[in-house]
Amino acid sequence: MRSGRPEMPGSPAVVVDASAIAAVVFNEPASDDVVESIGDARLIAPSLLPYELANVYVIKVRRYPDQKTALDGAFSLLGALDIELVAVSADAAGALAFETGLTAYDAAYLWLARRLGLGLDKVVLRVAYYLLVSACTSVLNSRKQY
Numbered sequence: 001m002r003s004g005r006p007e008m009p010g011s012p013a014v015v016v017d018a019s020a021i022a023a024v025v026f027n028e029p030a031s032d033d034v035v036e037s038i039g040d041a042r043l044i045a046p047s048l049l050p051y052e053l054a055n056v057y058v059i060k061v062r063r064y065p066d067q068k069t070a071l072d073g074a075f076s077l078l079g080a081l082d083i084e085l086v087a088v089s090a091d092a093a094g095a096l097a098f099e100t101g102l103t104a105y106d107a108a109y110l111w112l113a114r115r116l117g118l119g120l121d122k123v124v125l126r127v128a129y130y131l132l133v134s135a136c137t138s139v140l141n142s143r144k145q146y
Contacts, residue, residue, distance in 0.1 A: 018052035
């Protein structure tokens, strides 16, 4: 991963979030979808990405201590990924979080995508849609039928 200002010309770019990168690095079920959706685009993310990925790693090791060696190996690959990290101000992320109802973390990704005129990775949008549909289905199923 590298820090800096994103280059706009050249290959298509996409703002990727921690869940998409974690899916690939930790070989989660969505990894094939992530790879397919991103293709050969340049990857850009807010500079908070490594911290979010470190948190995913810590949670996985705590949850699956018997898999620590494999998780260590997967986590060590993160530095080799060619993801351009861009600073997003906490003020901008916070303001957008209030405006949209997102967390400040998620708002940082959205702010960056808007600033650069880029799309968020499609996988994240599909996951968000799935979670919304699941939540609605759960609520509907919990209501009694008369």
